[in-house]
Amino acid sequence: MLAKTGMKPGLATILVGDDPASHLYVKSKQKACDAAGIYIDDSKLPANTSQSDLLALISQKNADPKIHGILVQLPLPKHIDSKVILDAVSAQKDADGFHPYNFGRLVEGSPIFEACTPKGVIKMIESTGVSIEGKRAVVLGRSNIVGKPLALMLLHRNATVTICHSKTKDLAAVCREAELLLVAIGKPKFVTADMVREGALVIDVGTNRLPDGKVVGDVDFEGVSQKAGWISPVPGGVGPMTIAMLLDNTVESAKRMAGMQ
Template structure:
């Protein structure tokens, strides 16, 4: 069994980003800029936003964090997005999800300039991704694809079972794998006989948010397991959606939680921000 070490790989990517940023500054006089908007007081979201801000600073990326009260109206948020769309210092705009219930997520995401949509959630980028055209890719699936590349995992012709069909992970993950010539099944909470699907798979990707959803009897010998889930137990321990201890000796590759897919998300967000800065310079 080989552990897919997202922490060390993310550090490698962040160093790549730092070098790219330094080159942009020296050769083009361009400093990539990222703005993150946090609406409300969700503790997990606040921690994540803070991590993004620190990662930007270490990479030399200009960073803004806009913290808004949960009473912020949709109109106020849209005005802020419009201002950031027109700000030449900013190459990337990210609204941390989820937003409060009185704000329509789709309206907010569609308001972001697609050329600054470093989260890859705007329909423009989603459509280009599905069509296998150049686009900003959602950071978590993008990170998983980079892991496959780093560990020389060949996807062509592989049977892949994705558990979870969210717009953030499951759906874009399926599109990227289809583009890579894999054979993909997407399951969800309503899927009947989930085990029958996972046992057909060479690769199982789990992003459902349920502890021990995938157990050793549900996977083939030598399977590759990508655990995107993050769950906090009553004792405070972080675990994924896979029974790691039960499955690890049966797998050829497996991601730990924490330290697997999680660290890759911020690293790929930084990559997208630098890409946006390069595109801005190219448009000039």
């Protein structure tokens, strides 16, 4: 891009407060950007930052031609309305893929940005050589960040999709029908081997820290790995793919702004 247009893709990261996990996540994203040659605009704000001040900062980044993607690290302090903040990010710079405009485009099958984590999950499935088309896919979790967009992405690739949640009856039986089992519920080691079909492809989106400090997923990796045809680890699975997709969205945004797409 630099050679063709003189433009370097730019990502603005905005972090409010002192949450250690959030600082770690942002640092890992910045490190990946440095390695990929993406310009980083880093804003760290105190926890008592007002919603109006944060909105003003986002407005500045929306207008900055050097910025092609904006990441507001979640969670935000409780006095700030996350939906108002995420909606304020320009849909054209929504590198996380959370803006309602981009979600609506995903629903109709013509997304500009796709949410990073589900986009990474799709890439992981495709990397195995397992075809999504025609498969029975079960998504555990219905969040706006992972479950719902992932279900739509699978549907657009011609999977038969079931979304499960806390009110789903006989959850284990539904899971056992899945050829593709995608888990994002935030409960450590919730999915056990008896819930998994022999040879199924299992992607674990969960990241849970146990009292002893160990990080585990939503899937009991040791048990399920003996039964699944494919399974992603935690850590080291979906997390790095999410960061990779954030970078990919930023570069694609820069290309659009440079008239290369």
